[in-house]
Amino acid sequence: MITENQYFDGNVKSLGFQTAEGKATIGIINPGEYEFGTSQKEIMNVIEGQLSALLPNENNWKIYKAGSSFEVKANASFKVKTDIQTAYLCVYK
Amino acid sequence: MITENQYFDGNVKSLGFQTAEGKATIGIINPGEYEFGTSQKEIMNVIEGQLSALLPNENNWKIYKAGSSFEVKANASFKVKTDIQTAYLCVYK
Numbered sequence: 001m002i003t004e005n006q007y008f009d010g011n012v013k014s015l016g017f018q019t020a021e022g023k024a025t026i027g028i029i030n031p032g033e034y035e036f037g038t039s040q041k042e043i044m045n046v047i048e049g050q051l052s053a054l055l056p057n058e059n060n061w062k063i064y065k066a067g068s069s070f071e072v073k074a075n076a077s078f079k080v081k082t083d084i085q086t087a088y089l090c091v092y093k
Numbered sequence: 094m095i096t097e098n099q100y101f102d103g104n105v106k107s108l109g110f111q112t113a114e115g116k117a118t119i120g121i122i123n124p125g126e127y128e129f130g131t132s133q134k135e136i137m138n139v140i141e142g143q144l145s146a147l148l149p150n151e152n153n154w155k156i157y158k159a160g161s162s163f164e165v166k167a168n169a170s171f172k173v174k175t176d177i178q179t180a181y182l183c184v185y186k
Binding site for chain 2: 002004010011013014015017018019020024026027028030047048049084085087089091
């Protein structure tokens with residue numbers, strides 16, 4: 001099954017699927033700033049475009065270009081922002 | 094705008110967006126075999142999972158693992174098949 005999800009009035013859309021290691025989503029983030037909460041550990045991989053992220057317990061935004069990734073622990077919140085449509089792969093651990 | 098597309102009774106779903114270089118889609122392909130047609134040159138990048146592809150003018154299927162890509166010329170048709178849900182990024186040139 002391929003699940004369809006959307007958040008923030010359709011400014012973030014994703015498709016959910018299963019990998020050999022567990023659940024994952026691919027998605028697109030429109031320009032803007034968004035706050036997400038995690039229930040599991042997540043590894044966010046930037047596929048195309050670029051994200052700035054403010055991770056839990058960090059004071060500074062950091063830029064993640066296509067090909068880079070960051071990890072967010074379970075039960076935490078983090079912010080991302082972007083100026084361009086950005087594609088990501090999120091793997092849940 | 095993030096466009097939503099689905100093909101083959103929902104066994105292939107994709108999200109369309111814009112990159113600095115032009116139009117692109119990310120998508121998920123369910124297990125099965127599918128034939129696609131191109132109207133523009135396409136570069137298919139396997140993000141997660143694995144695809145076998147039979148490209149135009151080829152006689153043999155070739156396997157593309159996550160991290161690899163293949164190119165299909167405009168106005169051609171190609172086949173893909175997979176045993177596992179597979180995520181891709183398709184960039185139109």
